[in-house]
Amino acid sequence: MEIKKLKLSKKYKKLLIGILIVIIYYWALGGTETSPTNFAKGFPFMVDFVGRMFPPDISNLDRFLLKAIETLQMAIVGSSLGALIAFPLSFLAARNIMPNKIIYHAVRGLFDTLRGINEIVWGLIFVSMVGLGPFPGVLALAAHVTGALGRYFSEAIETVNPEVIKAIVSTGANKIQIVIRGIFPEVKPLFVNYALYYLENNFRAATVLGLVGAGGIGMELITSMRLFKAREVLTILIIMVLMVAMIDRFSAYLRKKIVSIEVVE
Amino acid sequence: MIRIENLTHKYKSRKEEAIKDINLHIKRGESVVLIGSSGSGKSTLLRCINRLVEPDSGKIYVDGRDIANCPITEAQKIRSNIGMIFQHFNLLERETVFKNVLNGRLSHVSTLKTIFGRFSKEDYEIVRDSLKRVGLEEYKNERVANLSGGQKQRVAIARTLSQKPKIILADEPVSALDPKLMKEVMDLLKNICDEKGITLVSSLHFLDFAKRYSTRMIGIRDGRIVFDDKPEELNEKNIVDIYGKTKDWYMYGKLGF
Numbered sequence: 001m002e003i004k005k006l007k008l009s010k011k012y013k014k015l016l017i018g019i020l021i022v023i024i025y026y027w028a029l030g031g032t033e034t035s036p037t038n039f040a041k042g043f044p045f046m047v048d049f050v051g052r053m054f055p056p057d058i059s060n061l062d063r064f065l066l067k068a069i070e071t072l073q074m075a076i077v078g079s080s081l082g083a084l085i086a087f088p089l090s091f092l093a094a095r096n097i098m099p100n101k102i103i104y105h106a107v108r109g110l111f112d113t114l115r116g117i118n119e120i121v122w123g124l125i126f127v128s129m130v131g132l133g134p135f136p137g138v139l140a141l142a143a144h145v146t147g148a149l150g151r152y153f154s155e156a157i158e159t160v161n162p163e164v165i166k167a168i169v170s171t172g173a174n175k176i177q178i179v180i181r182g183i184f185p186e187v188k189p190l191f192v193n194y195a196l197y198y199l200e201n202n203f204r205a206a207t208v209l210g211l212v213g214a215g216g217i218g219m220e221l222i223t224s225m226r227l228f229k230a231r232e233v234l235t236i237l238i239i240m241v242l243m244v245a246m247i248d249r250f251s252a253y254l255r256k257k258i259v260s261i262e263v264v265e
Numbered sequence: 266m267i268r269i270e271n272l273t274h275k276y277k278s279r280k281e282e283a284i285k286d287i288n289l290h291i292k293r294g295e296s297v298v299l300i301g302s303s304g305s306g307k308s309t310l311l312r313c314i315n316r317l318v319e320p321d322s323g324k325i326y327v328d329g330r331d332i333a334n335c336p337i338t339e340a341q342k343i344r345s346n347i348g349m350i351f352q353h354f355n356l357l358e359r360e361t362v363f364k365n366v367l368n369g370r371l372s373h374v375s376t377l378k379t380i381f382g383r384f385s386k387e388d389y390e391i392v393r394d395s396l397k398r399v400g401l402e403e404y405k406n407e408r409v410a411n412l413s414g415g416q417k418q419r420v421a422i423a424r425t426l427s428q429k430p431k432i433i434l435a436d437e438p439v440s441a442l443d444p445k446l447m448k449e450v451m452d453l454l455k456n457i458c459d460e461k462g463i464t465l466v467s468s469l470h471f472l473d474f475a476k477r478y479s480t481r482m483i484g485i486r487d488g489r490i491v492f493d494d495k496p497e498e499l500n501e502k503n504i505v506d507i508y509g510k511t512k513d514w515y516m517y518g519k520l521g522f
Contacts, residue, residue: 163351166355167351167421168368169344170317170344170348170349171344171345171371171372171424171428172342172343172345172371173341173371174376176376176379181368181371185357185364186357188359264405
């Protein structure tokens with residue numbers, strides 16, 4: 001039996017896609033009760049809340065700042081720990097240097113699992129394992145970052161030009177030497193970029209980890225919220241925004257400094 | 266120096282063998298140039314000699330040791346005596362000239378010392394001498410990416426030279442350069458090999474080049490040797506044998522005469 005191919009003209013195709021998009025949005029908006037009327041209904045309360053936020057209450061500023069510093073510490077330790085674990089593992093998950101398929105898939109699978117679970121969820125898990133405080137927060141960040149950086153590192157390794165590697169092979173170098181002197185220099189700038197990106201990312205993630213009891217400024221935020229101290233909430237938000245901006249600047253500066261060359265006499 | 270017996274290799278992605286039943290004996294100090302169309306098997310043959318390509322069958326004796334059929338650690342030792350120059354230089358573009366040339370010393374440095382970047386004074390001395398020989402001493406702290414094509418190939422020659430090799434394999438060493446630089450780089454490579462008694466095996470596209478820089482020419486067609494003699498002996502008929510009456514014959518064959 002001959003099956004006739006259904007050939008839609010371009011016009012109908014476009015129309016069909018259009019209808020499909022409308023349906024998807026109707027379905028998603030309906031499910032989330034997002035509507036202009038709901039927005040209008042809620043608007044006065046929003047205005048009221050924002051109004052109650054001013055002026056920011058700085059009577060507890062020193063406590064908030066200490067917590068902000070703790071958040072930064074969590075981001076630094078969590079990111080570094082994650083990067084340190086991801087770095088050696090990523091070579092095992094790069095197709096071009098890992099001949100063993102089983103190890104390759106196992107490490108890839110580990111990365112995807114770690115990365116697939118959000119920092120907050122990791123936070124919940126580690127809080128129930130090791131109790132409240134910044135330490136489970138650090139572990140949560142490290143777990144997620146190990147997965148994410150491991151994945152990006154190993155993909156960076158796979159993009160190294162195989163011919164460049166062959167040149168190092170041809171000198172008689174052994175496998176470890178090839179990795180250190182042939183592959184690592186090629187991926188170093190990418191690694192630095194990814195790691196710094198995750199430092200920024202982790203600070204933002206660390207600000208919310210407090211919501212589940214895993215340390216950082218998020219704990220103060222949720223406490224102030226629950227006690228309806230809107231003016232304190234504003235103070236905390238301002239601290240968060242300023243610190244994120246500072247860290248972004250700092251890591252941009254580091255990026256420039258780290259990827260420089262060594263000079264010989 | 267190099268003795269090849271019944272060497273055959275087929276790439277998984279292709280139907281035909283890249284090289285078929287090659288038998289070849291290259292003596293110390295020879296300058297052998299492989300000629301033939303693109304895809305004739307020149308590059309595969311060269312890359313089998315230092316086992317960058319793992320041959321399917323056959324033996325390759327380098328200084329009496331069979332590199333094709335030995336453990337990989339043994340192959341690494343044999344490789345340290347064989348330098349290689351590539352068409353596209355294959356340098357670490359973001360690194361300095363010096364660091365690239367230093368990689369030629371890797372087979373003389375332990376793994377632990379490599380991790381900490383501890384090369385010996387002698388290694389540094391050899392690298393300096395190599396850079397001096399190719400005329401790039403002042404560029405040692407320059408990033409490779411900032412150099413011209415001709416300079417890059419000279420860095421690659423210096424890297425190979427710092428291996429203190431007995432053999433240099435040159436896979437289309439000047440094909441990516443413009444004509445003026447082609448001669449400069451080829452002269453440099455040939456002179457270095459003559460000075461130090463290094464056996465040179467190269468593949469070159471242009472016949473006049475192949476003739477000028479060889480003591481022996483080997484023509485390859487469809488993975489088989491179809492010509493093997495002194496360059497003076499090459500005639501029009503041989504050229505047709507090597508290239509066939511194809512576009513390549515016109516391009517490379519005619520151009521040489």
